[in-house]
Amino acid sequence: MSATHGTVFLLDDELGMLKALTRLLTAEGFTVRAFTSAGTFLESYRAEERSCLVLDVAMPKLSGLDLQQRLTHAGVLLPIVFLTGHGDIPMSVQAIKAGAVDFLTKPVNDADLLRAVRAAMQRSAEQRERASETAKLRERLASLTPREREVMDHVVAGQLNKQIASDLGTGEHTIKVHRARVMQKMGVESLADLVRLAERLGLGNH
Amino acid sequence: MSWVTIIWSMVASACLTLAAVNLLVWCKKRTEWANLLFSLTAVGTAGMAYCELWMMQAGTPAQFGTALRWLHVPAWALLVALVGFVGLYLRAGRPWLAWSFVGLRTLSLLLDFLVGQNLNYREITRLRHIPFFGESVSVAEGVANPCMLVGQLSLLLLVLFVADATVTVWRRGDRRQALTVGGSIVFFTLAGTVQAVLVLWEMVHWPMTTSFFYLGIVVAMGYDLSRETLRAAQLSEDLQESEERMTLAAEAAGFGVWMWSIARNHIWGSEQWLGLFGFAPDAIVTFENVMQRIHPEDREQVERAVRRALEDRVDYAGEYRVVLPDNTQRWVTARGRVYPDTQGKPIRMMGATTDITAGKQAEEKAQRQHEELAHLSRVTTVSELSGSLAHELNQPLAIILTNAQAAQRLLAQQPPDLAEAREILADIVSEDQRAGEVIRRLRSLLKHGETSLQPLAVNGIVEEVLQLSRNNLIGHGITVHRTLAPNLPQVQGDHIQLQQVLLNLIINASDAMSANPPAGRQLTVVTARRDGAVRISVSDTGCGLPPDAGRIFEPFYTTKKHGLGLGLPICRSIIAAHKGRLLAEASERAGGSPGATFHLELPPAAEGKL
Known part of the structure; x- marks a missing residue:
């Protein structure tokens, strides 16, 4: 059951709060890992399938917003639900802009919190999915020979076969064969699909 | 009334007056032993004058002898008191000389009553009448008593004692007193003794007038004593004046001054002090009266401070509230000092008290x-x-x-x-x-x-x-x-x-x-x-x-x-x-x-x- 609900990382310097939140989230079937400081959290964090972070903004040493920044820079995909003692609009704007799922004010109603946590889990699942798709595409991209890769770049840039052949100093027919192999290896049917795929992999603009 | 009676009576009454005055002084202040001794000296001199008058008017040798015998009683008292006076008043003289004199003089008084008709005559054979101040007075003739030498030796000791004391006083720097008291005693004692010797050994025909010489001593002593009394009076006047000045200054500075005579439990207070406690301007108050006016919450603290001052002989200081009869309150601060008597027992406490209500109120307001x-x-x-x-x-x-x-x-x-x-x-x-x-x-x-x-x-x-x-x-x-x-x-x-x-x-x-x-x-x-x-x-x-x-x-x-x-x-x-x-x-x-x-x-x- 916990596998389906996901793991909630809890971070609050107040032990009482930590305990209460753990009880609520556990009762709702989430796996909870609680930490009282950002330091211990960072040390023991391991990526999980479906997970999110419920984070108290006001923490000594490393604040919630600082931690969010740190995680983003490290490329950690972990949706964050912020909790704060006092609702501070500029702070919440900053958090949301930086990708937070929600910004809740304590005392927080259980329904609001659970809704936000479920939304975060949803986002986590999506992120995972998208990440695994991208990883598959990268694998395909890696399976292209250097020549095929060259041809693909020109195709995506919108050049005709003839132009590509003259650029690469080879026959138009050879280009055609390469192009068909690229389409097949990357698993697309049309040129439009290939261009979208290249964009997703960040190849589009040189 | 004859001149002789008048003069000798005057001598006696002058001496008795001085004696009475000094006896009164001594009665008021029992520590003034010099006044008592002076008084005894004067009474002795008056007694001698009386006996001399008795002798001069004696009709028979027996009467003369009795009068002369009794004369030695006041003489003894006079001389012993004189020695005591010198010792006490001049604070000088050798005690052994004084005691030797007293011993010899007492011996001569005993001889006076035990041997012969009196100390001076073994027997008076007859009386001679000689003219004196225009009348006829009795003079004795008879066999001299050798015991007389004991009396005269004692007088020599007296002169020695006084002279020695006088030298001490002189050296001490008190020259005026040495001359008036010491000098006059030596002079008049010697003169009186010489006169007595001349009369008694019948070298001159003249009645005994020793009391005159002792009158000189009494006058000299009286003069000196009254100088002292005058000086004390002046001192007390000065003291009172300075006390008044002090009170005036204290009152001008806003202090009420007070003096507590502990034994009588009587507190004298300046007008300002009495006013501070709401007493009438001429009220005589006791410690308890004052305590009654102190705020009940402060009473114990004040009592403790006063007791401590009395027991440990430290200065008293207190700050407390006074409640006046009309229930108004004021803050006062008091300081006092304990004055002990010679035995160290506290007899008096003096001090000053001032109103600090305004300051206290300002303090409270500031607080x-x-x-x-x-x-x-x-x-x-x-x-x-x-x-x-x-x-x-x-x-x-x-x-x-x-x-x-x-x-x-x-x-x-x-x-x-x-x-x-x-x-x-x-x-x-x-x-x-x-x-x-x-x-x-x-x-x-x-x-x-x-x-x-x-x-x-x-x-x-x-x-x-x-x-x-x-x-x-x-x-x-x-x-x-x-x-x-x-x-x-x-x-x-x-x-x-x-x-x-x-x-x-x-x-x-x-x-x-x-x-x-x-x-x-x-x-x-x-x-x-x-x-x-x-x-x-x-x-x-x-x-x-x-x-x-x-x-x-x-x-x-x-x-x-x-x-x-x-x-x-x-x-x-x-x-x-x-x-x-x-x-x-x-x-x-x-x-x-x-x-x-x-x-x-x-x-x-x-x-x-x-």
């Missing part, structure tokens, strides 16, 4: 204003912390809500998790108590309160204040370091005011560090013992002290944009009222930001009860 200002500053401090305090209250409420909702969910499960729900309820109770504690602290900080000093643990106050400002510090991204010394002595202080001062210092520190990067915001609180005082130091790594750091404790001096400049002056006055010190110091820090340290030093509470 009230000080408390008012401190309260205002406290309210300001608390409002600066309001965000933090709101959080401090919000936190337990949030925990309670989440716990309660978790419990609802646990109880809705099948089967319900009762064990967990029980634990949740326990947590809810403790969080609720925590919230209540925050409110209680807040209320006490905002309360209008009179300063109440009690023994306090410094570390406890530091912890409470850090708790109250915890969220403010976290919100400012400040890291708190604390080093609290164990086993610190307690201090005598007002809990709320000390909290206020510490809060103020912590808020100042966190304001000073607001421009620092987060890593450079370090607040350090240290408690320690230093030079006998208990010291709390609050250090920051902020912008440091302004160049004119000496002014930070001045009212209305501020470096903050929205500061009133009253926080630190009020803190300093609070600490001054605790007999402590509040000091600012630039932190010495190599490299990093300058920073400031505030030291709060308080004296430890006295061991035991205060």
Whole structure:
């Protein structure tokens, strides 16, 4: 059951709060890992399938917003639900802009919190999915020979076969064969699909 | 009436008058033995004059002999008293000479009654009548008594004794007294003795007039004594005058002066003093009367101070309230000194009392204003912390809500998790108590309160204040370091005011560090013992002290944009009222930001009860 609900990382310097939140989230079937400081959290964090972070903004040493920044820079995909003692609009704007799922004010109603946590889990699942798709595409991209890769770049840039052949100093027919192999290896049917795929992999603009 | 009778009676009555006067003096003041001895001398001289008159008017030899025999009684008294007078009054003379004289003279008095007709004659054969002052007086003829030599030897001893005493007095520098008393005694005693010898050995035909010579001595002694009396009178007049001057000066300065004669329990007070206590201007009051006018709450303290002054012979000082008959109250301060008699027993207490009501009222008003200002500053401090305090209250409420909702969910499960729900309820109770504690602290900080000093643990106050400002510090991204010394002595202080001062210092520190990067915001609180005082130091790594750091404790001096400049002056006055010190110091820090340290030093509470 916990596998389906996901793991909630809890971070609050107040032990009482930590305990209460753990009880609520556990009762709702989430796996909870609680930490009282950002330091211990960072040390023991391991990526999980479906997970999110419920984070108290006001923490000594490393604040919630600082931690969010740190995680983003490290490329950690972990949706964050912020909790704060006092609702501070500029702070919440900053958090949301930086990708937070929600910004809740304590005392927080259980329904609001659970809704936000479920939304975060949803986002986590999506992120995972998208990440695994991208990883598959990268694998395909890696399976292209250097020549095929060259041809693909020109195709995506919108050049005709003839132009590509003259650029690469080879026959138009050879280009055609390469192009068909690229389409097949990357698993697309049309040129439009290939261009979208290249964009997703960040190849589009040189 | 014959001239002889008149003259001798006059001599006798003059002597008796002087004797009576001096006897009275002695009766009033029993320590004045010189006056009693003088009085005895004078009475002796009068007795001699009487016996001489008796002799001159004797009709038969037997009568003459009896008169002469009785003459030696007053003579003995006179001479012994004279020796005593010289010894006591001149404070000179050798005791062995005096005692030898007294022995010889007493022996001659015994011989006077035991051998022959009297000391001078073994037998008086006949009386001769000779003219004297125009009439006929009796002179004796007969066989001389050799015992007379004992008497004359004693007179020689007397002269020796007095002469020796006179030399001592002369050497002592009291020349006038040596001459008038010593000189005249020697002179008149010698003259009287010579006259007596001449008459008794019948070398001249002349009646005995020794009393005349002793009259000279009495006059000389009387003169000197009365000089002394006059001098004492002058002295007492001077004293009274200076006393009046002192009273006048004291009254002009607003002091009421008083003197308490302890044995008689009679307090004399100047008009101003009597007025201070609401007594009539000429009232004679007792210690109890005064106590009645003292405020009941102050009575015991005054009584204790007076008793201590009397027992330990220390100066008395007191400050107390007087309640007048019309129920008005005034504050007075009194000082007094105990004067003991020669045995060291306190006989008198004198002092001055003054009205300090105006000063007291001003003091009370200043105290009230000080408390008012401190309260205002406290309210300001608390409002600066309001965000933090709101959080401090919000936190337990949030925990309670989440716990309660978790419990609802646990109880809705099948089967319900009762064990967990029980634990949740326990947590809810403790969080609720925590919230209540925050409110209680807040209320006490905002309360209008009179300063109440009690023994306090410094570390406890530091912890409470850090708790109250915890969220403010976290919100400012400040890291708190604390080093609290164990086993610190307690201090005598007002809990709320000390909290206020510490809060103020912590808020100042966190304001000073607001421009620092987060890593450079370090607040350090240290408690320690230093030079006998208990010291709390609050250090920051902020912008440091302004160049004119000496002014930070001045009212209305501020470096903050929205500061009133009253926080630190009020803190300093609070600490001054605790007999402590509040000091600012630039932190010495190599490299990093300058920073400031505030030291709060308080004296430890006295061991035991205060």
